[in-house]
Amino acid sequence: MDRPAKADCLFCRIVKREVPADIVAETDELLAFHDVNPQAPHHVLIVPKGHIATTNDLLAEEAALVGRMVLLARDIAEDHDFAQSGYRLVLNCNRQAGQSVYHLHLHLLGGRYLSWPPG
Ligand code: DGP
Numbered sequence: 001m002d003r004p005a006k007a008d009c010l011f012c013r014i015v016k017r018e019v020p021a022d023i024v025a026e027t028d029e030l031l032a033f034h035d036v037n038p039q040a041p042h043h044v045l046i047v048p049k050g051h052i053a054t055t056n057d058l059l060a061e062e063a064a065l066v067g068r069m070v071l072l073a074r075d076i077a078e079d080h081d082f083a084q085s086g087y088r089l090v091l092n093c094n095r096q097a098g099q100s101v102y103h104l105h106l107h108l109l110g111g112r113y114l115s116w117p118p119g
Contacts, residue, residue: 001059003050011103015049029065030072032108041111042082046073052104055093073108082110090118 005012013019014033021033024044035043046069052058058066070089077083087110092099 001061003048003052006051006103009051009103010101011045011047011105012051015047025072025076027068027072030069032072032076035107039107040109040114042077042080042087042109044073044076044108046076046106046108048104053102054099054104055091058104069106073106076108077110080110086110086114088114 005016010019014021015031021036023031023033025032029049030046031049032044032046035045048065048069052062073087073089074083077087087108090107090109091104092107
């Protein structure tokens with residue numbers, strides 16, 4: 001499904017290069033950039049270029065897109081030499097999970113020990 005950009009969405013504006021970001025990787029359908037407020041030595045956000053607000057809004061036909069988000073995160077961890085030491089992938093959905101930007105984004109966190117359970 002074609003997911004058009006949302007004019008007032010921060011991450012859509014990063015995708016369109018209207019807002020600057022420190023870009024790590026790009027494919028035809030995904031963009032990866034450093035989180036502006038890093039919670040670990042490595043903290044990258046992987047977003048679809050089309051606007052999808054939350055995981056609740058994903059369609060079955062977008063399952064492979066989410067899979068490619070995970071694989072891109074894995075590739076970034078490998079490229080930056082923390083795949084073997086370990087990393088965490090997080091998708092926050094809605095208020096109680098702490099979602100603050102309503103454009104689907106996969107957090108890739110690595111470079112330190114990450115406690116469990118999460119806060
Ligand atoms: P979440 O809480 O899961 O919605 O995470 C949103 C993340 O987005 C949060 O870790 C901070 C990051 N963020 C917010 N504004 C910007 C921005 O303008 N640029 C970048 N690179 N990251 C941002």
